Amino acid sequence: MHNENFPHSRLRRRLMAAAVLGMLALPLRAAPAFAEITWEDLVPEDWDPMAEFADVKDLDALPDSDPRVIELYERLRHVWDSAPVVSAMAGRAVKLPGYLVPLDETKAGLREFLLVPYFGACIHTPPPPANQIIHVRAATPIKGLRTMDAVWASGTLELKRSDSAMGSSGYSMAAKSVVRYKEPRR
Amino acid sequence: MRALLHIAWRSAWNRRLTLVLTLCSIALSAFMLLGVERIRTDLRDNFTSAVSGTDLIVGARTGSVQLLLYSVFRIGAATNNIRWDSVEFLQSQPGVAWVVPLSLGDSHRGYPVLGSSDAYFEHFHYGDRQALRLREGRVYTDLFDSVIGAEVADRLGYRLGQEITLAHGSGELNLSDHADKPFTVAGILQRTGTPVDRTIHVSLEAIEALHLDWIGGAPLPGMRISAEQVRQRTLQPKAVTAALVGLENRAAVFSVQRQVNQHAAEALMAILPGVALDELWDVIGTGERALLLMSGLVALVSMASLMSVVLATLGERRRELAVLRAVGASPYHVVLLLVLEGFMVTLAGILAGVAALLAAVWVLNPWLQSAFGLTLAATQASALQGWMLLGLLAAGLLASVVPGWRAYRLSLADGLSPRI
Numbered sequence: 001m002h003n004e005n006f007p008h009s010r011l012r013r014r015l016m017a018a019a020v021l022g023m024l025a026l027p028l029r030a031a032p033a034f035a036e037i038t039w040e041d042l043v044p045e046d047w048d049p050m051a052e053f054a055d056v057k058d059l060d061a062l063p064d065s066d067p068r069v070i071e072l073y074e075r076l077r078h079v080w081d082s083a084p085v086v087s088a089m090a091g092r093a094v095k096l097p098g099y100l101v102p103l104d105e106t107k108a109g110l111r112e113f114l115l116v117p118y119f120g121a122c123i124h125t126p127p128p129p130a131n132q133i134i135h136v137r138a139a140t141p142i143k144g145l146r147t148m149d150a151v152w153a154s155g156t157l158e159l160k161r162s163d164s165a166m167g168s169s170g171y172s173m174a175a176k177s178v179v180r181y182k183e184p185r186r
Numbered sequence: 187m188r189a190l191l192h193i194a195w196r197s198a199w200n201r202r203l204t205l206v207l208t209l210c211s212i213a214l215s216a217f218m219l220l221g222v223e224r225i226r227t228d229l230r231d232n233f234t235s236a237v238s239g240t241d242l243i244v245g246a247r248t249g250s251v252q253l254l255l256y257s258v259f260r261i262g263a264a265t266n267n268i269r270w271d272s273v274e275f276l277q278s279q280p281g282v283a284w285v286v287p288l289s290l291g292d293s294h295r296g297y298p299v300l301g302s303s304d305a306y307f308e309h310f311h312y313g314d315r316q317a318l319r320l321r322e323g324r325v326y327t328d329l330f331d332s333v334i335g336a337e338v339a340d341r342l343g344y345r346l347g348q349e350i351t352l353a354h355g356s357g358e359l360n361l362s363d364h365a366d367k368p369f370t371v372a373g374i375l376q377r378t379g380t381p382v383d384r385t386i387h388v389s390l391e392a393i394e395a396l397h398l399d400w401i402g403g404a405p406l407p408g409m410r411i412s413a414e415q416v417r418q419r420t421l422q423p424k425a426v427t428a429a430l431v432g433l434e435n436r437a438a439v440f441s442v443q444r445q446v447n448q449h450a451a452e453a454l455m456a457i458l459p460g461v462a463l464d465e466l467w468d469v470i471g472t473g474e475r476a477l478l479l480m481s482g483l484v485a486l487v488s489m490a491s492l493m494s495v496v497l498a499t500l501g502e503r504r505r506e507l508a509v510l511r512a513v514g515a516s517p518y519h520v521v522l523l524l525v526l527e528g529f530m531v532t533l534a535g536i537l538a539g540v541a542a543l544l545a546a547v548w549v550l551n552p553w554l555q556s557a558f559g560l561t562l563a564a565t566q567a568s569a570l571q572g573w574m575l576l577g578l579l580a581a582g583l584l585a586s587v588v589p590g591w592r593a594y595r596l597s598l599a600d601g602l603s604p605r606i
């Protein structure tokens with residue numbers, strides 16, 4: 001009877017080993033003071049993008065090529081591009097996971113990239129709103145990462161001044177470290 | 187140990203023919219392994235440094251890799267041009283800081299001709315945000331001025347003031363010359379190690395002027411427009427091949443990209459250079475892996491041949507090894523002797539392979555540079571190359587341990603007693 005439970009006991013042993021390892025690793029992980037945040041934290045709580053689209057009805061019934069849908073996309077884009085940012089985030093040392101879109105690649109590695117919250121080529125969906133794109137500048141060039149790799153980026157968040165006529169603003173980050181994404185240990 | 191080395195060397199010299207053949211196969215495998223890895227890394231370095239600071243490349247709708255290849259690397263041809271009003275549309279987009287129109291399709295003695303605006307010299311960057319700099323002369327100011335890349339100047343021996351004739355299409359054979367409208371070399375750019383070195387730059391108006399009296403891809407008979415007459419015409423470009431776009435806020439790139447892709451007046455496509463490069467690596471990666479696999483197999487075969495050669499010579503060396511044992515060498519000495527031989531052959535093979543690679547790169551580099559704009563940095567070893575060499579050496583040692591073990595098992599009497 002006991003023998004039949006073998007897989008379970010092995011599992012338990014592994015779990016215990018993992019827990020011990022996890023405890024050992026704790027002091028190491030606590031060292032840098034980067035607060036882990038989520039992408040929702042970057043959206044102001046009172047921002048309701050749908051408020052502007054209260055008049056839209058029966059969208060499901062229209063084909064994508066319908067002029068009304070295209071007009072709607074235009075409006076959506078404007079709202080998305082001028083999405084507000086959380087000003088309290090300025091200057092905070094944070095850590096968050098996301099997908100990488102390379103901007104400036106050099107021989108030494110990747111210097112600048114965009115961090116976005118969802119995977120995809122942005123063909124089927126409009127690009128993420130401005131407050132869901134972080135322009136990351138790495139302190140040291142990163143090697144070995146490619147488009148749409150999932151990474152943890154840690155660094156200081158900055159708010160970009162809205163300089164263009166469109167008023168597009170957003171987040172940027174001076175990244176201390178960019179590492180390949182791993183499931184956080186619980 | 188020194189005595190043993192001496193014996194190993196003398197014994198190997200006695201069987202030099204077979205060992206040299208083995209050495210050659212090891213040299214070939216080292217050459218292939220290192221060469222493939224070298225080309226792989228240098229190709230990537232060359233490609234990544236070709237464009238920098240450009241947020242979007244816009245062209246006619248095609249594959250993103252193809253657009254990148256013809257607009258930046260001048261590889262392949264454009265499927266379609268984009269109209270000038272599309273360039274104006276790009277310029278009018280909110281958030282767009284600069285637009286550099288590119289017009290391709292003509293050539294001079296096999297080197298591509300690029301028509302562009304003044305913005306090109308201001309905004310085009312390569313490597314790590316480096317701007318183009320002139321080695322001699324100035325940027326084009328006159329309609330028939332040209333600025334040539336360093337490779338064009340050096341290879342063709344062009345100086346400032348040289349008159350050159352551009353040809354339609356991009357080939358070595360200049361049958362359809364624009365000979366009636368010669369260009370003058372006004373400036374020579376500094377070497378960049380990118381496709382810019384192989385390019386002849388003229389103004390967009392010049393490209394337009396060249397094709398004024400051309401209709402349907404051929405010069406119209408009886409309708410020659412001289413260089414002087416051309417200057418009187420309005421030379422507003424009607425179409426360009428592609429455009430480089432820089433943004434004020436790089437984070438707005440997706441939004442502008444989508445706007446371009448959905449432009450109703452003309453089918454346009456905007457790509458992020460970095461993303462398109464990664465797609466290119468996906469395509470090339472399969473071939474690279476196949477090449478690496480092939481070189482690995484060659485290495486395996488050469489190691490197997492090393493093992494078989496040392497094993498085969500064991501038969502004829504029975505007497506030799508037995509005599510060594512008889513004069514006081516321990517079985518371990520015999521093992522060491524054989525391992526030493528394998529090690530020497532492997533090491534010599536690797537050194538020969540490295541030397542061959544250096545020589546090949548030295549010989550081929552000028553041609554690679556002028557034909558493909560690819561520069562191989564043979565002297566910069568990558569970490570992976572180091573590991574490959576260590577792996578080869580370890581495999582050579584391992585391959586000679588097997589015959590060594592067999593020699594260890596052969597008894598003293600076996601070699602000394604005469605065979606019946």
